[in-house]
Amino acid sequence: MEENNKFYTLKGYALLENNAITSSMEDYLEMIYRIHLKDETVRIRALAYSLHVKPSSATKMVNNLKKQGLVMAERYGYIKLTDTGIKLGKYLVFRHDTLHRLLCYINQSSNELEQVEKIEHFINTETVNNIKKFLDQYALIK
Numbered sequence: 001m002e003e004n005n006k007f008y009t010l011k012g013y014a015l016l017e018n019n020a021i022t023s024s025m026e027d028y029l030e031m032i033y034r035i036h037l038k039d040e041t042v043r044i045r046a047l048a049y050s051l052h053v054k055p056s057s058a059t060k061m062v063n064n065l066k067k068q069g070l071v072m073a074e075r076y077g078y079i080k081l082t083d084t085g086i087k088l089g090k091y092l093v094f095r096h097d098t099l100h101r102l103l104c105y106i107n108q109s110s111n112e113l114e115q116v117e118k119i120e121h122f123i124n125t126e127t128v129n130n131i132k133k134f135l136d137q138y139a140l141i142k
Contacts, residue, residue, distance in 0.1 A: 028058070029088060033092065043079065070088060094132075098131050
């Protein structure tokens with residue numbers, strides 16, 4: 001096999017990227033950002049309800065996001081996004097919406113939420129931006 005063709009498992013590629021934020025953390029941050037866009041006040045209960053998880057699980061993940069500098073949160077208080085959290089949250093929603101638009105276009109459907117949730121963490125920014133350009137140029141679905 002050629003040296004250029006270095007194949008890895010999915011886990012192997014993830015280890016090569018060495019990201020500080022996990023797929024689960026991305027899901028939580030994306031949802032915090034979505035709730036923030038609607039009413040700016042984000043509570044653990046609303047986050048847990050939106051993601052269909054227990055409040056204790058949401059609390060644990062918010063603490064992880066806090067350690068990464070993406071949110072500020074006090075016990076029993078509101079969750080607030082930092083500037084970095086807002087920037088990343090905005091991108092995560094953009095990525096999600098772009099992939100959803102693509103899958104709806106190619107599958108001729110109106111809802112591909114489950115598929116998007118399964119693949120969105122494995123696609124890089126360059127590809128997302130190129131998908132957006134493609135859709136803007138060729139697809140009729142906005």
